[in-house]
Amino acid sequence: MRKRIIYSICGVVAAGVVLFGIYAWHPEIAPVTPPDNSQFSAETIAKGKMLAAAGYCSTCHTAPGGQEYAGNYQMHTDFGTIYSSNITPDPETGIGNWSEAAFIRAMRTGVSRDGHHLLPAFPFEHFNKMTDDDIKAIYAYIMTSVPAVQQQKQENGIPFPLNIRFLQAGWKMLFADGSDFSEQADKSAQWNRGAYLAQGIAHCGACHTPRNALGGEQYDKMYQGAAIDGWIAPSLTTSSTSPLPWRQQDFYEYLRTGNSPFHGSAAGPMAPVVHHGLAALSDDDIKALSVYFADLAGNHTEDPATNPKLQAAIDAQHPMPDARINKGARLYASACAACHFSGNKLKKGRPLLALGSAVHLDDPANLVNVILDGVRRDQGIQGVVMPGFRKRLSDEDIAAISEYLRQSAGEQPWPQLQQRVSEIRLQPRFEH
Ligand code: HEC
Ligand code: HEC
Ligand code: HEC
Known part of the structure; x- marks a missing residue:
């Protein structure tokens, strides 16, 4: 038997x-x-x-x-x-x-x-x-x-x-998802064109969709954010941690120019996506992508100018009263504020750091990467660069500045921040 x-x-x-x-x-x-x-x-x-x-x-x-x-x-x-x-x-x-x-x-x-x-x-x-x-x-x-x-x-x-x-x-x-692209009948032609481009050739999900332990994309968590090449590709869905919701115009502007005044700039692995990749697509195709993603993000249309979080971000630029005793605030004022202070209103093209996903994500990787290696001329707004501070700031300094920015954006501190900074400094740099 x-x-x-x-x-x-x-x-x-x-x-x-x-x-x-x-x-x-x-x-x-x-x-x-x-x-x-x-x-x-x-x-x-x-x-x-x-x-x-x-x-x-x-x-x-x-x-x-x-x-x-x-x-x-x-x-x-x-x-x-x-x-x-x-x-x-x-x-x-x-x-x-x-x-x-x-x-x-x-x-x-x-x-x-x-x-x-x-x-x-x-x-x-x-x-x-x-x-x-x-x-x-x-x-x-x-x-x-x-x-x-x-x-x-x-x-x-x-x-x-x-x-x-x-x-x-x-x-x-x-x-692997071997199925063909299928149009969704209840959506517009523009939405379907955006979905076709995003799911196919532009493969946004390859970076923005979390993967399982064996590297397979988790299709039930499409575009909900994932780690890639030492960076975090943030969630593009309703689970986005961005203080101001992403509207269709915001997606359009970001994907077309690499910069949204209400959110931030495309740095790291997202920079070549915008500047070498999507740059080849027609305006109609970028609009189609933005219609598709705006839908996944919850179809927000509220005017961000009237959102109290915008005023809070403007206020957050003013150093805290204890700037002289807070190391992070002091370093920020001397190393960063010259470029990142925009006065009492939002300046065109210069996103407020307190609005950017880098300070709101659960992992400080994007913020620390930007401080270490800067933002190149071809990555941010035209003609302006941010220098890298890899050689000029210690892990302790970078942790202090990051902690300060995190706190002034109204978030809870990142745990074991300085140790994370040391790890991020040692990881292979993203080049392109
Ligand atoms: C995210 C990175 C990435 C992108 C984007 C990418 N490839 Fe590749 N491709 C690879 C890697 C890595 C391999 C080799 C994989 C291996 O060793 O098994 C590869 C292999 C290939 C191969 C197989 C070649 C052979 O000799 O077997 C072809 C064909 C190819 N890619 C075409 C393309 C085309 C066309 C595009 C753009 C539409 C593209 N790839 C975009 C990373 C990429
Ligand atoms: C090679 C990996 C990669 C690909 C492919 C990619 N992204 Fe990204 N994306 C990232 C990373 C990393 C960031 C964070 C960049 C930063 O903080 O400056 C990002 C940021 C973004 C943001 C800003 C989100 C926020 O809250 O700050 C948007 C919007 C976005 N990507 C949309 C897209 C779309 C749409 C596509 C496809 C057309 C796409 N991405 C393809 C890696 C990628
Ligand atoms: C010489 C000017 C300059 C200095 C100094 C500078 N930056 Fe920047 N920073 C920029 C530019 C330009 C960008 C690209 C985005 C933009 O155009 O606003 C940028 C972008 C950023 C971003 C957003 C990146 C993204 O993915 O959205 C962060 C975060 C940032 N800087 C933090 C800092 C910190 C922290 C310091 C100080 C350690 C600093 N910057 C110093 C010019 C500067």
């Missing part, structure tokens, strides 16, 4: 292994000679260029100081270091001998031309939401317009057994 049970368990397991093998195995797609470029129309190539920008392909596929699309951009994940692939049309080290079908399969299912599984650091689960036509346009753009560069991909630094490519199939089965 016992033996029979064991045999049948073994049988079920063996059948499972075989079925998983069939599921996990993907054939190689034969290499082709590079396609004849005259087969693509100028219009298709232009659309592909726009979509490649909106998908930040070059942000992830270009190493700092390296050649565009040639890969080896380093990504630090909880599972180890991952290097992106060379996706220039070089036939040996890039995707020059990939057929359109091989490219579509990779973008939809995360399987390389030779059949090996790709890691989800490549956001194929989002690109999967695109139409075939849009994916083909990106293929046309890369094949015709990106210069071929010969450069071998570096081996990923992922430890055994996570580095077994085959097991990726199991991960996909469990966590």
